[in-house]
Amino acid sequence: MPVIDLAEVSRRDLNSQLHALVPSTNETHWRVENPNGQHALAAGVDAPITIEIAGHVGYYCAGMNKQATILIEGNAGVGVAENMISGMVHVKGDASQAAGATAHGGLLIIDGDASARCGISMKGVKIIVKGSIGPMSAFMAQSGMLVVLGDAGDALGDSIYEANLFVRGNVKSLGTDCVEKTMRDEHKAELRKLLDTAGLNGEVSVDEFKRYGSARTLYNFHVDNASAY
Amino acid sequence: MCGIVGLFLKDRKLEPKLGSLLAGMLEVMTDRGPDSAGFAVYGSGDADHVKVTLRGRELEGIAETLGHGVKGTLRDNHLVLSFPKDREDQIRTWLAAERSEIKVIGVGQRIELYKEVGLPAEVSKRFGLPDMSGTHGIGHTRMATESAVTTAGAHPFSTGADQCLVHNGSLSNYRSLRRMLEPKGISFETDNDTEVAAGYLSWKLRDGATLAEALQSSLVDLDGFFTFVVGTESGFAVVRDPIACKPAVMAETDQYVAFGTEYRALVGLPGIGSARVFEPEPARVYAWERH
Numbered sequence: 001m002p003v004i005d006l007a008e009v010s011r012r013d014l015n016s017q018l019h020a021l022v023p024s025t026n027e028t029h030w031r032v033e034n035p036n037g038q039h040a041l042a043a044g045v046d047a048p049i050t051i052e053i054a055g056h057v058g059y060y061c062a063g064m065n066k067q068a069t070i071l072i073e074g075n076a077g078v079g080v081a082e083n084m085i086s087g088m089v090h091v092k093g094d095a096s097q098a099a100g101a102t103a104h105g106g107l108l109i110i111d112g113d114a115s116a117r118c119g120i121s122m123k124g125v126k127i128i129v130k131g132s133i134g135p136m137s138a139f140m141a142q143s144g145m146l147v148v149l150g151d152a153g154d155a156l157g158d159s160i161y162e163a164n165l166f167v168r169g170n171v172k173s174l175g176t177d178c179v180e181k182t183m184r185d186e187h188k189a190e191l192r193k194l195l196d197t198a199g200l201n202g203e204v205s206v207d208e209f210k211r212y213g214s215a216r217t218l219y220n221f222h223v224d225n226a227s228a229y
Numbered sequence: 230m231c232g233i234v235g236l237f238l239k240d241r242k243l244e245p246k247l248g249s250l251l252a253g254m255l256e257v258m259t260d261r262g263p264d265s266a267g268f269a270v271y272g273s274g275d276a277d278h279v280k281v282t283l284r285g286r287e288l289e290g291i292a293e294t295l296g297h298g299v300k301g302t303l304r305d306n307h308l309v310l311s312f313p314k315d316r317e318d319q320i321r322t323w324l325a326a327e328r329s330e331i332k333v334i335g336v337g338q339r340i341e342l343y344k345e346v347g348l349p350a351e352v353s354k355r356f357g358l359p360d361m362s363g364t365h366g367i368g369h370t371r372m373a374t375e376s377a378v379t380t381a382g383a384h385p386f387s388t389g390a391d392q393c394l395v396h397n398g399s400l401s402n403y404r405s406l407r408r409m410l411e412p413k414g415i416s417f418e419t420d421n422d423t424e425v426a427a428g429y430l431s432w433k434l435r436d437g438a439t440l441a442e443a444l445q446s447s448l449v450d451l452d453g454f455f456t457f458v459v460g461t462e463s464g465f466a467v468v469r470d471p472i473a474c475k476p477a478v479m480a481e482t483d484q485y486v487a488f489g490t491e492y493r494a495l496v497g498l499p500g501i502g503s504a505r506v507f508e509p510e511p512a513r514v515y516a517w518e519r520h
Contacts (some may be wrong), residue, residue: 134473
């Protein structure tokens with residue numbers, strides 16, 4: 001198992017080594033020590049490998065991830081798993097702002113809280129936050145699922161398109177065009193599947209969640225609004 | 230951009246190391262603010278004496294000229310004068326009359342304040358930050374936006390006794406706030422937006438608000454982007470604007486409370502591996518008092 005100590009090796013060297021991996025690589029389990037809040041760690045990985053990062057990381061960790069499973073054993077700075085395409089990113093601590101922003105796919109699990117703008121402009125990613133999320137989360141969310149076991153801050157889902165938001169705790173306020181929606185069986189099944197994937201089977205009941213999504217009133221130009229432009 | 234660091238000690242055993250810890254934190258924030266750097270340290274002092282930080286040229290001999298009971302510590306182009314409280318008016322009058330080109334940048338019981346253009350490591354070395362001791366300190370690395378790269382525009386800003394403020398962000402209503410504050414007796418040395426925020430807090434504190442109350446009302450009255458870290462003789466506080474435009478991270482242990490614009494700045498602190506590391510929430514005032 002390659003062990004990279006960032007006290008000895010530069011972040012660029014680490015990322016270059018990860019970028020050079022081919023899909024058939026046998027080096028499938030990496031460990032990164034002494035991250036010390038450095039930025040862009042394990043960003044742009046495109047290989048079916050597991051990377052454990054032993055501590056707190058800075059901005060854009062695991063950004064653009066494809067295929068890899070990336071475990072962060074601490075807190076993550078701004079933009080963790082930003083624009084992820086596939087794979088899995090698991091933050092054992094808290095995540096700062098814009099976690100999972102613009103991500104197209106994959107799974108982002110945050111054991112602690114995520115601050116403002118979690119899942120902003122998400123495009124298909126599945127995000128589970130075991131704690132609470134900050135204000136303006138899922139702003140302009142386009143597709144995917146955001147599941148929050150705790151509370152959500154102000155203006156959840158402002159200008160949302162078609163993402164599904166599930167919140168177990170309180171929502172401080174909903175953003176423009178975001179409304180509470182009925183939890184149908186298909187949503188419960190989908191939520192159950194995701195909770196189980198995140199290892200929450202037996203712990204959390206889907207009946208405790210409320211579902212939020214788009215009222216779809218901002219989709220098309222409305223002539224009554226002409227004077228606003 | 231800009232970088233902020235702050236360290237508030239709970240454990241007195243760390244006091245001799247305050248300067249070296251703060252210097253380490255400040256240097257890490259160089260790439261967020263290479264234009265200028267500054268710091269305030271709350272060091273020794275007592276209720277019977279006043280400490281004044283002066284910035285200028287030809288500062289040698291001022292303490293001797295002022296004579297009786299006046300001690301001077303010269304650090305590059307800054308001079309910290311310490312003298313009995315009852316001489317304050319006389320000394321200030323002398324400075325205004327004889328050496329009006331010298332800037333008074335900090336006044337209080339314990340505050341010392343240093344700032345200069347240049348890279349943070351150079352500024353820290355010039356003033357000997359690593360050797361300073363104290364109970365708490367605040368530092369700033371500046372990437373200028375609202376006003377010029379000058380020493381006067383460097384942070385921290387101090388507009389009241391033992392008060393200082395550093396700022397990451399930019400304010401948009403500072404001209405109108407300044408017009409409101411000036412008739413109330415709050416004066417300003419520069420055209421800087423941050424100095425107005427400092428003056429605003431001084432005004433609130435003067436009128437009896439606690440540090441936490443003053444910051445709470447700043448959330449209503451200030452318009453713009455800000456993360457503030459504020460020091461007083463016995464207090465240390467942090468607040469971020471309601472949309473948390475600028476980054477911030479904090480760490481707390483039994484020994485200290487630390488603030489950094491990025492976690493990287495906190496990495497060198499003792500016991501950071503087991504510290505409670507958290508992001509201060511938007512529009513929430515965090516304040517600590519020394520007892």
